Amino acid sequence: MSNSAFVGPAWDLESEYPSLDSPRFRSDLEELTRSRDALQNLTSGLKVPDGGAPESEWVEGVSVVQKACAIRQRTDILMRNLASYVNMLLSVDSGDAAASKMDSVLEVMGASLTQAWNPADLWITLAPGSALESYMQDSRAAEERFVIERRRLLRDQKLSLAEENLVSSLQVTGLNAWGTLYDRIAGGLKCSIQTQEGLKVMGAASAQELTASAQEPVRRAALEGITQAWVAYRDPCAAILNAIAGWRLEVYRRRSHTRPVGFMDCPLYSARIQPETLEAMMGVAMREGRALGHRAYAAMARAIGKKRLDPWDRMAPAPALPGGRAPEPRTYSDAIGLISGCADRVAPEMGEFFRMMASKRWIEGRVMPRKLPGAFCTSFARTREPRVFMTYQGTPSNVRTPAHELGHAFHTWAMRDLPIAQCYYPMTLAETASIFMETLLNDAARSSGDETLAWGGLWEESHNAAAFLVNIPMRYTFEKEFYEKRASGELSADEFEELNGRHHREHYGDSLSGPDPIFWQSKLHFYISGISFYNFPYTFGYLFALGVYAQREKLGPKFFTAYRDLLRDTGRMVPEDVARKHLGVDLTKPDFWRDSVRIAEKSVAALERAVNERFA
Ligand SMILES: [Zn+2]
Numbered sequence: 001m002s003n004s005a006f007v008g009p010a011w012d013l014e015s016e017y018p019s020l021d022s023p024r025f026r027s028d029l030e031e032l033t034r035s036r037d038a039l040q041n042l043t044s045g046l047k048v049p050d051g052g053a054p055e056s057e058w059v060e061g062v063s064v065v066q067k068a069c070a071i072r073q074r075t076d077i078l079m080r081n082l083a084s085y086v087n088m089l090l091s092v093d094s095g096d097a098a099a100s101k102m103d104s105v106l107e108v109m110g111a112s113l114t115q116a117w118n119p120a121d122l123w124i125t126l127a128p129g130s131a132l133e134s135y136m137q138d139s140r141a142a143e144e145r146f147v148i149e150r151r152r153l154l155r156d157q158k159l160s161l162a163e164e165n166l167v168s169s170l171q172v173t174g175l176n177a178w179g180t181l182y183d184r185i186a187g188g189l190k191c192s193i194q195t196q197e198g199l200k201v202m203g204a205a206s207a208q209e210l211t212a213s214a215q216e217p218v219r220r221a222a223l224e225g226i227t228q229a230w231v232a233y234r235d236p237c238a239a240i241l242n243a244i245a246g247w248r249l250e251v252y253r254r255r256s257h258t259r260p261v262g263f264m265d266c267p268l269y270s271a272r273i274q275p276e277t278l279e280a281m282m283g284v285a286m287r288e289g290r291a292l293g294h295r296a297y298a299a300m301a302r303a304i305g306k307k308r309l310d311p312w313d314r315m316a317p318a319p320a321l322p323g324g325r326a327p328e329p330r331t332y333s334d335a336i337g338l339i340s341g342c343a344d345r346v347a348p349e350m351g352e353f354f355r356m357m358a359s360k361r362w363i364e365g366r367v368m369p370r371k372l373p374g375a376f377c378t379s380f381a382r383t384r385e386p387r388v389f390m391t392y393q394g395t396p397s398n399v400r401t402p403a404h405e406l407g408h409a410f411h412t413w414a415m416r417d418l419p420i421a422q423c424y425y426p427m428t429l430a431e432t433a434s435i436f437m438e439t440l441l442n443d444a445a446r447s448s449g450d451e452t453l454a455w456g457g458l459w460e461e462s463h464n465a466a467a468f469l470v471n472i473p474m475r476y477t478f479e480k481e482f483y484e485k486r487a488s489g490e491l492s493a494d495e496f497e498e499l500n501g502r503h504h505r506e507h508y509g510d511s512l513s514g515p516d517p518i519f520w521q522s523k524l525h526f527y528i529s530g531i532s533f534y535n536f537p538y539t540f541g542y543l544f545a546l547g548v549y550a551q552r553e554k555l556g557p558k559f560f561t562a563y564r565d566l567l568r569d570t571g572r573m574v575p576e577d578v579a580r581k582h583l584g585v586d587l588t589k590p591d592f593w594r595d596s597v598r599i600a601e602k603s604v605a606a607l608e609r610a611v612n613e614r615f616a
Contacts, residue, residue, distance in 0.1 A: 005331040008365015008392025016380050017085050020098050025082070032078040032109065039071045039116040046119045048126065048161070058131035061123050066138040068120040073140055075113055076420055080381035082106060088364075088378065091389050095370045125151050126158070143419040146572040153269070157255040167251060175247045178240045179529030185233055186524065193225035204229070204522075212315040216304070223312035223516070230518040234493035237521040241482070242490040244529060249487055263483040267533035271540065272426040272574045276588040278536060282473060284593035285539050286507075289469030292597060292604055294511040296462035297470075299608045303459075303615050311516040314466075318459035322614055327452040329394030332365060333358075339403045342444045343410075343437070346552070347560035353413055354406050357388065362409070363402065365392030375401045377408035377434075384416035396456040400438055407437030414567040425570035427537040428544065429578070433567055435545030439599070446606065458610060461603035466511075468542040469600070474507035475535040479526065496520050544575065546596035551583050 017025045046064050049057040083106050089099040127135065132152075136142050158164065191207040193200050195218065207229075210222035230237075248263065255261045268275060301309045304319055320326075330338075336358045344351035357363055362385060375390035386409035390401050411433035415423045442457035478499060485491060491499070497517060504515030520526065525534040548566065552559045566582035576587045585592040 005333070006329045006392075006394035007367055008332050008390065009361055009363065010366055011088075011364035011387055011389075012361040013085065013088055013387070016081070016383065016385070020086075020089070020102055025085070028078055028082055032075060032082065035071050035075045035078070036109065036113055036116060039068060039075065039113070042068050042071070043116055043119040046123060048119055048123050051126075055128055055131060058123075058127050059134065061127075062131060062135050065120045065123050065135055066141055068117070069138065069141050069144070072113075072117050072120070073420070077381045079106070079110060079113060080420075083110070084378050084380055084387075088387060088389070091372045091376075092364060092366070092368060093370050094372055121151075122161070124148055125155060144421040147421055147424075150269075150272070156258040157261050157265075159254060159257075163254070175244065176529045178243045178247075179527055182237070182240050182524075182527040185236060186522075189226075189229045189233075191222075191225035191229045194221045211312060212317060214317050214319070216313070216316075219312040219316060220310070226522060227516075227518050230521045233521065234497075238491065238493040238496050240527060241496065241520075242486065244527065245483055245486045245532075246490070248532060249483070263532065264480075267531070267536070270426065270531065271428045271537050273428060273540070274574075274576060274588065277576055278540075280588050280590050281540055281543060281593050282476065282536065284590045284597060285469050285543065286473050288594060288597045289465070289543075289600070290473070290507060290509075292601055293466040293470035294509060296466045296604045296607065297511040299604065299611045300459070300462060300466075303611045305615075308511065308513055310513045314471075314512075318456055321451060321455050321610075324451055324455070324614075327396055330396075330399060331394065332392050335392070335394075335399045335402060336363075338399065338444075339406060339437070339441060342403075342440045343406075345444075346440065346563070350410060350560070353410060357386070357406060357409060362386060363388045363390070365390055365402075367391055367393060375405050377405045377412065379409075379412045381420060384412065386412040396453050397460075399453065400441060400457070400460065403437045403441040404434045407434035410437075411567050411570070414564050415571065418568065418571070422572040426575070428540045428575055429570040431541040432545045432548055432570065435542060436549050436563075439546065439549045442603070455610060458603055458607040461600070462607045464542065465600045465604055468539045469597075470507050470511070472535050472539045474503050475523065475525065476533065476539075477506070478503040478520070479533055479535065483532075540575075543593055543596040544579075546599040547579075547585070547592050548583070550595040550599050551585075555583075 017028075019025065042064060046061055046068070047057070048061070083103075086099050086102050086106060089096050090103060093099070124132070124135065132148075136145065136148075141148075159167065186204055189204040190201050191204060193202060193207060193210065202225075204226060207222050207226050211219050211226075213219050213222070245263075248266075252261045252263060252265070264275065264278075268278065271278075297309050300316070301307060301313070304313065304316055306313070309316075336354065340351040340354040340358075342351075343354055364387065368391075371391060372389075373391070375388070377386055377388050379386040388402060388405040388409055390398075390405060392398050392402070412423075414433075439461075442454075442461055445453040445457050448454075481499060481503070482491065482496075485495075485499075497520070500520040501515045501517065504512070504519070508515070516522075528534055548563065551562070555562055562582045566578055569578050569581065573581070579585050579587050579592065583592075587593075
């Protein structure tokens with residue numbers, strides 16, 4: 001067998017655009033520009049009445065906003081189609097100068113489209129009920145009902161138009177600038193790391209990679225180097241966190257003119273869930289889940305020959321199975337066959353779809369010098385054809401990656417006939433199909449007797465249990481207490497460190513030898529200016545996907561239809577409604593979440609057994 005059998009194929013993008021210079025790409029770009037101009041013309045004349053204006057003033061705008069909606073739906077598809085293509089080109093060749101240039105052209109285009117649409121958006125958000133209903137008479141507008149109703153939930157938080165404009169314009173050099181400052185600090189960090197070849201100085205990203213080394217001294221030196229580098233920035237980090245949260249709390253205070261707006265309102269709105277759902281989910285994660293995460297860490301510690309894990313071991317890879325055969329590389333077509341075979345067991349239709357993805361060359365898997373690392377699933381908005389990006393080299397984790405990404409592709413495919421406005425799902429539901437496929441593959445590997453694949457799967461799943469049930473809940477409670485405290489004043493770097501240590505100890509207990517003292521500094525997610533509480537949706541998504549998987553046994557032959565229909569509704573219903581309609585479960589109650597933890601428990605128990613048998 002030639003070596004090329006272990007390397008992934010090139011994806012086919014030509015069916016969409018032959019190249020950036022092709023007539024098809026050019027004509028789409030020209031149409032997009034014309035449509036953007038038409039939208040600008042239309043909405044610049046739109047009058048958005050004041051709060052107390054009579055109904056008749058609103059009705060005047062109906063036909064203009066309907067026309068604007070039709071144009072915007074067209075520009076949405078063109079913009080996404082072109083941008084996805086350019087992004088795909090840059091992913092396989094990050095040095096593609098023409099694609100980079102087009103990327104900036106499209107970025108400017110995107111901003112001007114948002115601005116052109118803003119007046120219509122404001123009209124839709126603020127219009128009184130009857131004017132909105134006449135707007136919805138238009139079939140294209142009606143397609144967006146769910147999204148519109150969501151936006152209108154924020155009506156009673158709106159400030160005056162002048163104030164809204166002031167906030168969003170000051171935000172660029174205010175709130176966002178703090179995020180940029182953090183990115184600059186993190187990007188410029190110099191970590192000195194003691195390696196076998198002597199002291200090496202490297203950036204935080206490279207140092208972070210070393211924390212996943214198979215050699216403990218390397219992991220340890222890497223975390224020590226990162227810690228030392230961050231310690232110099234304790235005060236700036238504290239100032240940034242205080243400023244970001246302080247800005248938000250002040251805006252929330254001003255938005256509280258009709259009802260109190262709390263710091264959780266905005267993240268819950270983005271996640272599209274109710275506070276009761278978050279409480280039920282986090283409650284189960286922190287009660288039943290935490291203990292499971294500790295068991296996972298204990299078993300992992302034994303496998304790498306330690307009593308318990310140290311903070312630098314959290315990313316340790318699976319050690320080789322004693323007495324096991326060295327893993328043989330798996331060919332690309334074998335991997336696709338394996339994944340499709342797993343999917344066949346859920347429904348032949350799903351397996352067929354994966355085989356079609358491969359035969360139509362909708363998967364990119366080559367090894368190339370300027371290719372980006374990582375993997376993702378994207379799609380063309382016009383044809384709704386998905387594309388999977390990854391680098392395939394035949395390792396066991398190379399088999400799990402396409403399973404995850406093909407899961408995403410199936411999600412896109414299940415929605416392909418829906419209006420595009422109904423296809424945007426929140427982060428809480430985004431990983432449903434991908435984690436489902438990974439779980440399916442890991443389950444199949446355990447019963448197939450493929451020792452290496454099964455062992456890698458157990459390690460990964462146990463690692464996930466600890467990450468999603470211990471680490472993420474810790475970030476959530478840390479951030480929550482920080483916001484509560486910040487409401488009455490700034491916190492010092494010492495206070496952040498105390499808070500960080502206390503939440504580490506509460507969640508990790510004895511499962512780790514000690515806290516990661518600079519976690520509050522090094523975790524980028526606390527410093528994103530665009531979104532707060534970038535943590536609980538991860539645990540939600542993980543447990544939700546496992547909970548869906550758990551329904552396979554319960555629903556038997558009815559499962560696949562329920563699963564596909566559930567995926568189809570992820571962009572047009574809130575998670576609570578999706579779960580009630582398709583699975584008959586109530587997300588505000590702990591039971592559903594307990595079923596999810598039970599699925600994770602099976603993997604951790606299997607890891608424990610494997611460790612007892614093989615690493616005694
Ligand atoms: Zn994913």
